[in-house]
Amino acid sequence: MFPFSQLLKLQNMFITWVRYYVCFCKSAAFMSGLLISHKLVDLAVEGVLITYFSDAEFSKVSTLQKAAIFTSIQDGISATLAVVAAWISCYTSHPLRILIFSTASYVLALGLLFYTAREFSETNFELLNVIGIILLAVGKVGVAPLLGPFLADQLRAHGAGGRTVNPDENQVMAQKRVWWRLAWCCGVAAAFYANNIKTWKKTFMFTLLFMGGSLILLLLGIPFYHSTKIPPVDRFAIIRVVKTSLKKKHLNYPLSPEQFFSNDEGNVLHLSPRIKLLRWIDKAAIIETSSTSREQEEAGTLCTVAQVRDSKSLLKLLPLWSSFIVFGLVLSAGNTLFPVQGANMISERFLIFLLTFEAIICATISYLLKKLISKIALKTKQRQAQVLRTFIGMVMSTVCCIVAWQVEVRRLEGRDKCLNCQHKPHMSMFWLVPQFCLLGLMEGLAWHGCDEYSSSHFPERTEYHVSATSYFFVGIGGIFNIFCILANKGEFGETLGDSRLDKYYKSLTVISAVNVCYNLLLSILYIGSDQSVDNEGLQTNNTIGSDQIVDNEGLQTNNTIGSDQIVDNEGLQTNDTTDADAI
Incomplete structure (x- = not known):
């Protein structure tokens, strides 16, 4: 008998899928x-x-x-x-x-x-x-x-x-x-x-x-x-926080979270990331006893804990973003010179295939890695995975320069052998596929990975602004590409046939390789810092006596804290589980 019930079941499943x-x-x-x-x-x-x-x-x-x-x-x-x-x-x-x-x-x-x-x-x-x-x-x-x-x-x-x-x-x-x-x-x-x-x-x-x-x-x-x-975001908060913290640098670090303005955590203080070099910025949220907190806020001499936390996170990301200047230089060179190679070697009509392939590679690798990291990596390890992903993308940028360099060498050799081809040697479009593929890989790995890592340090409503900031550093690389082109005038002729782009790509390879070493150092520091935070967050049931706490200078006081709090080695009162955002 014909399985009408199975057919009806498949039909219902299809209708449900379409409606969803x-x-x-x-x-x-x-x-x-x-x-x-x-x-x-x-x-x-x-x-x-x-x-x-x-x-x-x-x-x-x-x-x-x-x-x-x-x-x-x-x-x-x-x-x-x-x-x-x-x-x-x-x-x-x-x-x-x-x-x-x-x-x-x-x-x-x-x-x-x-x-x-x-x-x-x-x-x-x-x-x-x-x-x-x-x-x-x-x-x-x-x-x-x-x-x-x-x-x-x-x-x-x-x-x-x-x-x-x-x-x-x-x-x-x-x-x-x-x-x-x-x-x-x-x-x-x-x-x-x-x-x-x-x-x-x-x-x-x-x-x-x-x-x-x-x-x-x-x-x-x-x-x-x-x-x-x-959602409104105060983009000038970091300027106000730095300015206020400099004015309050003479103040001693408070021992109670209640002395910090607008602390949403109640009796627990989270001023992550805990970087010693940025610890002085915390003082922007200290409430002075000379006047009320409202008067200090209106006078611009007091910032909230949330503003201090976001400002510290932004400053923490500056070294990572700085490595994307050279990344933007390579990306800009690829977006400008790769299409010229394609139009000269094959045809402008087939160039659209390469650009589409690049976009597909970038979107696919970004989507798959995002899903893979969220499912496989623990929540506390996802940031470290994003840093590693960013570093691999930086390596791909150097590999992209090497491949483009060698393809251009091959094109010039073919041009010299082909005297009657008017600087258009017969080369298949597949010669350019690797460098366009690598261009998409470096975007999907490094740029999108950096975006996700950076956004994880801020509230969801600021994701648009954080992405714009990282894009800004990539764009600086595009501006540097202009100066690099002007500095290498001898390598650019009237047309591609008169130019020596192989030398320009070789220079980009050296610059990109140095940037990879710089990014490797940053990756080790970021991953190590996140790892120390994860290990610190595993410590539980840590209590201290109700009659003593140790401040940041080792002084013993008689302030009493609850048994559900601990004081870290810098005098910060924190929850016994360390904030996952801290470094």
């Missing part, structure tokens, strides 16, 4: 155009913009050196504006306004690029394109970090259906991934079409019309959007 992952949300549908067009511009314009600037049609004005500088300017501006956008978001009511403004900036940028491609003039080519690059960076910075959270807000509101009950967050994230991946595939398909258009004028016109239509669609959906305010 797929939903039709009006607001998400209106913003889907922006999801698609953002990926379209990322691949068809931003990813290959240097091939436009170094095009033979404009070679009299824009040499390979200028084209690389133009593209690196975009990386530096994007990183700088990312921090500015994070600060502005603290005072902006809704992210929808930022999305509309950023999309309009995209439209203006594409319009300028279309104009320069249509009406070429040596007098205004560079100026108009620099303005277009700036507007393109503004659009990217405003749209990229807010699209995902804004889409999740729409699906979350759709799942609630006007009810006060909160929807299943796992289902919301699953539906977000479906919408996001569908739009990603459509954007890649549109990028393939745009990449097959023969002229840059038509490519810019196609992307301009697509982005303009997305802006109109986004505006039409305003009545249906459910927007939540971005």
Whole structure:
């Protein structure tokens, strides 16, 4: 007999799966155009913009050196504006306004690029394109970090259906991934079409019309959007904390948690990370007896324990972030020079395959490692795993430079042997796959790993701002790429055929190798510090007498504390389980 019951069971399972992952949300549908067009511009314009600037049609004005500088300017501006956008978001009511403004900036940028491609003039080519690059960076910075959270807000509101009950967050994230991946595939398909258009004028016109239509669609959906305010974050807190702690450096370290302002832990004080070099910053939260705490706060001479804790965590991450300057230098060189190699060795039409492959590698390795670390590593060991992941990504950046160096050597050798090929030796596109793959690996491992490690030190509401700060250090590397290109003028000719990029990649290999050694030292310090905290947190039932405590200078006092508290070797009263955030 035919198993109708089994067939019916499979049908019900399929229907349940579809209902869980797929939903039709009006607001998400209106913003889907922006999801698609953002990926379209990322691949068809931003990813290959240097091939436009170094095009033979404009070679009299824009040499390979200028084209690389133009593209690196975009990386530096994007990183700088990312921090500015994070600060502005603290005072902006809704992210929808930022999305509309950023999309309009995209439209203006594409319009300028279309104009320069249509009406070429040596007098205004560079100026108009620099303005277009700036507007393109503004659009990217405003749209990229807010699209995902804004889409999740729409699906979350759709799942609630006007009810006060909160929807299943796992289902919301699953539906977000479906919408996001569908739009990603459509954007890649549109990028393939745009990449097959023969002229840059038509490519810019196609992307301009697509982005303009997305802006109109986004505006039409305003009545249906459910927007939540971005949580306010005091980005100037660290300046106020450092300034206040310097004024109070003469004060003795308190013995009671009650002497610290706005201590949420009650009788327990958590001022992690406990780094001796940063211990003086704790004094910014000490309540002086000369006036009330409210008066001191209004006068700007008193900070909360939370502000001190966040400031110390931010200062703790500065050494790790500093290692990403060289990482950004390598990444910027890859984003600018790798596409030129691809367009010269194969064809601009096939370059989109390499860029798509790089994006897939980056997203896949980041997603898999995030899931793997959360499931396999203990919660107390996850930070150490993220540091190790970051170091491996740094190693991949050096390997990427080595591979690009050797491929360029191979290309130059083939060029010398091929006298009649006009500097385009026959090389398969698979020669470039390893370096694009490594570019995606170093992003997914190092950059995303650093983001997750950094975000774990702060509240969830500050994740956007922490990511912007780490992006800023990567962008500094893009600015350094400009100076490196200017310092190596002899290695950049009019075109790629006249250049010696192998020497430039060799220099980057040496610089990146030194940075790997620096990052290795930092990784050992961070992992060792986190390990000591984990071991310290395993100690329980530690009590001291009710009549004695030892302060940070070894003085015995008669202050009484409860049996559920201990005093560490620096005089801090803590819970018997040490804070997992401490170092």
